C-alpha cells in the first residue's frame with residue numbers, strides 16, 4: 001500500500017487538534033481502539049508496562065494527551081517527588097496538552113517541551129542530555145516511511161544513560177491482524193483516514209531494527225500490538 005511521506009508534519013499538526021485531544025483521544029484511541037480493535041488494553045497491559053519503565057528522568061516521544069506520564073505521575077508516591085520529564089512531538093498541540101495535564105497532577109515536575117521529528121537527529125537542545133528512560137508509545141504506527149521510520153531508534157538511543165531503558169509499543173500491520181474486522185479497520189486507518197502508516201509493519205522488521213541498535217532486546221505481541229524494551233545501545237566499533 002502506498003505510504004504518504006509528504007506533508008507528514010502538516011497532517012499530524014492538523015489531526016491532533018486541541019478538540020480531538022480533549023474530547024476523543026483518551027476514550028476513543030486509548031480506550032476503544034486499544035482494547036477492542038488492537039487487543040491490547042491500556043489499563044491492564046500498557047499502563048503497567050509504561051509505569052514499570054518510567055524513571056524520574058524520562059523522555060517521552062510522541063505524546064498526544066500525555067495520558068501515560070500523567071497517569072503514572074498521579075500515583076500518591078510519585079506526584080510530589082522530584083521528576084524531570086522531557087516531551088518530544090511533531091506538533092505544538094500535543095505538547096501543550098501533555099504538559100498541562102502532567103502539571104495538573106504532579107505540580108513539582110520539571111517539564112520540558114521540544115518540537116521535533118523523531119526520525120531526524122535529535123535537536124541541538126537535546127544533545128548531551130542523558131535520560132534513564134525513553135518511551136515511544138504508539139508512535140511508529142503513525143509515522144510514514146516504511147522501515148526507514150525505525151531510524152528513530154538509532155537517532156534517540158544515544159540519549160539513554162548507561163543503564164537506561166527504551167520502551168515502546170506500536171500497532172502492527174495487516175500481516176498481524178487478528179481477524180477480518182481488524183484488517184478492515186487497519187485499511188480504513190491507512191487508506192481513508194491516513195492517520196496510520198503501518199499497513200506493511202511487521203514484527204520481524206521492528207525486532208531486527210531493535211537488535212541492530214541494542215544489545216538487550218525483549219519484545220511481545222499482544223493482540224495486534226507489539227511491545228518492546230531495549231537496553232545497552234550498540235556503539236560503532238572504533239579502530240585502534
Ligand SMILES: C[S@@+](CC[C@H](N)C(=O)[O-])C[C@H]1O[C@@H](n2cnc3c(N)ncnc32)[C@H](O)[C@@H]1O
Pocket residue numbers: 012016030061062063064065066067068088089090091094116117118119136137138139142143
Ligand atoms: C497515537 S499518538 C501516541 C501518543 C501517546 N504516546 C500515547 O500512547 O497515547 C502519536 C503521537 O506521536 C506524534 N508524532 C507522530 N509522528 C511523529 C514524529 N515523526 N516525531 C515525533 N512525534 C510524532 C503525534 O503528533 C502524536 O502526538
